[in-house]
Amino acid sequence: MSSLTVPESIPSVPEDCEQIRKAFAGWGTNEGLIISILAHRNAAQRKLIRQAYAETYGEDLLKALDKELSSDFERVVLLWTLDPAERDALLAHEATGRWTSSNQVLMEIACTRSSHELLLARQAYHARFKKSLEEDVACHTTGDFRKVLLPLVSSYRYEGFEVNKTLAKSEAKILHEKISEKAYNDEELIRILTTRSKAQLNATLNHYNNEFGNAITKxxxxxxxxxxxxxxxAIIKCLTYPEKYFEKVLRLAINKTGTDEGALTRVVTTRAEIDMKHIKEEYYRRNSVPLGHAIAKDSSGDYEKLLVALVGNENA
Incomplete structure (x- = not known):
């Protein structure tokens, strides 16, 4: 569910391009104009703007933005303007980088995208980086982390709602046995978490809870x-209650001594068109403060304006 507010009458793509070009003209950049356009266009519309901009002005819009903007504001504009699959590919590539390696980001992309979205991200990774996401994940991780992350990023889970109750019962038992034995890196435990459909996993984890009296996460x-x-x-949370997972990432990013802009920017740009409404509800339930208010209090300037616009300010 998107929080993105797209105006009812949208200017034509050439008009949008012209306005963006105008924002770059003269002394300084008109950041407000960029926000007023890009923050209110969905992924398909942003893609058309990028194509038309390149055709009209012979320059990639992302390169133009990169030249004109700076710091956190630049990062949020660039991530937001990217096609979702390209954005995921870039985030995943950064996460396998030597200095910014992050198992959390790889897991997040693998577990909160649909099977098709994950496949598109992997294809975008090939196209941009001339290698596969799988080989970079395998190369950057070791031991138990590689054991779980490699099948996660390679997975193409079934997306339907069909559930095999007998299987849920037997796999709940396997999970409980392995966890009781502290065999957390057991192949069967990893197989279940990295390949089963979300519906099947939910059934298994509900059975686990009922049968053994504790949530598996506990x-x-x-x-x-x-x-x-x-x-x-985190894998279990992302697969079953992504809004709870993202609420926690945002809460930790905002409540840190010094904001974690990287996490804040990543979650807002990747979830604004997906489930931001649920994340905001969860944030309010957990913190008694609207997410938009929390972001506004913790950030400033154009960066804050764009984030708040993307979060959707119907109750921010």
Whole structure:
């Protein structure tokens, strides 16, 4: 569910391009004009603007934005303007980088996109970086992390709602056994989490809860400082309650001493057109403060304006 407010009567694509070009003209950039256009266009419309801009002015819009803007505002505009699959490919590539490696970002992309979206991201990765996401993940991770992340990014889960109850029961038992034995890196446990459909997993985890009296995430919290267990808990959350996962990422990003702009920018740009409404509801339920207010209090200038616009200010 999108929070993006797209105006009822949208100017034509050439008009949008002309206005953006105008924002770059003269001394300084008119950031307000850029926000007023790009923050209110959906992915398909932004793609058309990029194509038309290149055709009209012989320059990639992203390159033009890169030249004109700076810092956190530039980052949020560039990520937002990218096609969703290209954006995921870029984030994944950064996450496998030597200095910015992040298992969390890879897991997030693998678990909160649909199978088709993940496939498109992998194709965009090929096209842009001339190698596969899988080989970079395999190269950048080791041990248990590689064992779980590689099948996650390679997965093409079934998207339907059909559930096999007998299977849910038997796999809940397997999960419980492995966790009880602290065999967290067991192949069967990893197989279940990385290949089953979200509907099937939900059934398995509900059965786990009912049968063994504890949520699986609680049983995986026996060693809170263990990074691998934290990753397993995050995988489960992303696959079953993504809004709870993203609420926590935002809460931690905002409540830090010094904002984690990287996480804030990533979540807002990747979820604004997907499930921001649910994330905002979860944020309010958990923090008693509207997400838009929290972002406005914690950021400033054009960066703040664009984030708040993307979050959708119907109750911000």
């Amino acid at each position: 049983d995986l919290k026996t060693e809170p400082k263990d990074d691998f267990l934290a990753l397993l808990r």
